[in-house]
Amino acid sequence: MIAKRMTNIPKSFIREILKVASNPDIISFAGGLPNPGLFPVQEIQEASNKVFSSDGMSALQYSTTEGYLPLREYISARYKEKENLDISPDEILITNGSQQGLDLLGKVLIDDNDGVIIEKPGYLGAIQAFSMYNPEFYPVSLENDGVDMKELTTIIENNAVKLFYGIPNFQNPSGVTYSTEKREQIAQLLDKRNVLFIEDNPYGELRFMGGTKKSIKSYLPDSVLLGSFSKIVSPSLRLGWIAAPQTILEKCIIAKQASDLHTNYLSQRILYQYLTDNNLDNHISKITATYKMQRDIMVQSINTFFPGNIEYTKPEGGMFLWITLPNGMSAMKLFERAIEKGVAFVPGKPFYVNDNSDTTLRLNFSNVTGENIQKGIEIMSKIIRFD
Ligand SMILES: Cc1ncc(COP(=O)(O)O)c(C=O)c1O
The missing domain is CATH 3.90.1150.10 (Aspartate Aminotransferase, domain 1)
Structure with a gap:
């Protein structure tokens, strides 16, 4: 059955x-x-009162699969401001948490037995989401400054690998952050071998010591970046996003339509109101x-x-x-x-x-x-x- x-x-x-x-x-x-x-709590309550009193009817209606445009514009502008990254709102899809992003990416990218590199230890939610599409996993060990580059190179040189999923900032579960040198080396290697990088970054803004490091997408503009409001505002809103080139994003949008039509619109409206009225930094x-x-x-x-x-x-x-x-x-x-x-x-x-x-x-x-x-x-x- x-x-x-x-x-x-x-x-x-x-x-x-x-x-x-x-x-x-x-x-x-x-x-x-x-x-x-x-x-x-209080700020979200105020934001939600404002949404209901100013635009309640529209906020309770169906909406677009891509997500609320002002929220996508906010994310795009924040990438520019924080990292000088050019990601247009059209390259952003709002998802039901970044966890849904992992499932959608698995659905549109992974065929049976496709090679997928994952960190060792790796994020359980990604292992679970990708396993659904029956990949061949290639775990690569983590060291204190990121993945073991020798192991990564050997895996890529000896196997048909399609993508590498990693968490370069404060990784879950290890807390490890990739050094700038390793980010550059990874970008070069993946570029040369035509392997797609999926960069999951739910914790990147939660840096409490040391200098900020550039995302791998800044070296590899055609790679995929996942973000989330769960750890910086609230996880129950279930709001995350995929930032990806149009060719990949278009397919994610179709897969998302089949899955849930769109991300909770009320939640998007309340979050956007909160972001407009408060200083996220x-x-x-x-x-x-x-x-x-x-x-x-x-x-x-x-x-x-x-x-x-x-x-x-x-x-x-x-x-x-x-x-x-x-x-x-x-x-x-x-x-x-x-x-x-x-x-x-x-x-x-x-x-x-x-x-x-x-x-x-x-x-x-x-x-x-x-x-x-x-x-x-x-x-x-x-x-x-x-x-
Ligand atoms: C690395 C990583 N990716 C994605 C997620 C999913 O987060 P959310 O769906 O709440 O955005 C988590 C949650 O803990 C995580 O640790």
Whole structure:
């Protein structure tokens, strides 16, 4: 009865963990949730009142598949202002979160057994979305400054690869950011070999230290860039976008029509009103100041409590930190023991394709108070040291 394409789709292990972690007595480093204390609740309420009172009838009507033009113009102007990137509103499609962008791109780009490079560890939502279209995955290891260039070159030189999906800023799950040198090298290599880059950038604006780096699209104008308002305004609005050349975008628009006709128009109108009436940069500064504090507490706690043979990334932005346990230690076992003691995190296993590595884990710091970060890390360290 069930279609073959569903046979090998991984279930979101994280969703399962989140069910356990939603117990308020658990200190949860598991989710990928923004800090709700920073949501602009009142401003969104005011924006929505304004939309209803000024243009309610139109805001409740069907709309275009491409998305609300003023919102696409806003995104286009922001690319120009922040990165000097020329992306016209016609090259932007508003999607139901950037997650839908991944599904649409999979649908229009991936045929059975097409070669798809993905980071190792990789974003689970992309693995899930692309798996639907039955690609041949080629995982490429992440180092502290981006993908392992030797591995990437070998993969590309020895296989028919169609696309490379990566997250160059504060990657999920590892927190790693690609260096400028690696961005340039990747762009050169992909250009030479005619491999499409899909650059997923939901965290790029959440930089709390270090200098901003150019997006890979600025070196490769024909590549694809995904963006999202989930982490900088609110995820429940479900508003993201695909920025892509017309040839790809046209097909995404057709695929989106078949899927949902258009992204929630009311949500787009409210967000646009919010963006018009408020200063997004000021709002993002509040988020990054808080996340920096939370990240610093997590790094300090790890330094204080964890044994010295445990490695961890020190993200310059975003919401995650990645731990590597010494060989022989199991993150799944640590997870089971930690849950008993009231702490949740995500073991690394689901982030790997074709790999059974069990020595890594992801910690989220954006949605945990400073006090609980300290407590949770101390509890984990006791299990690591004495179990
Ligand atoms: C790397 C990455 N891409 C895409 C998404 C999807 O985000 P959204 O659909 O809310 O825009 C997430 C969410 O956590 C993510 O981490």
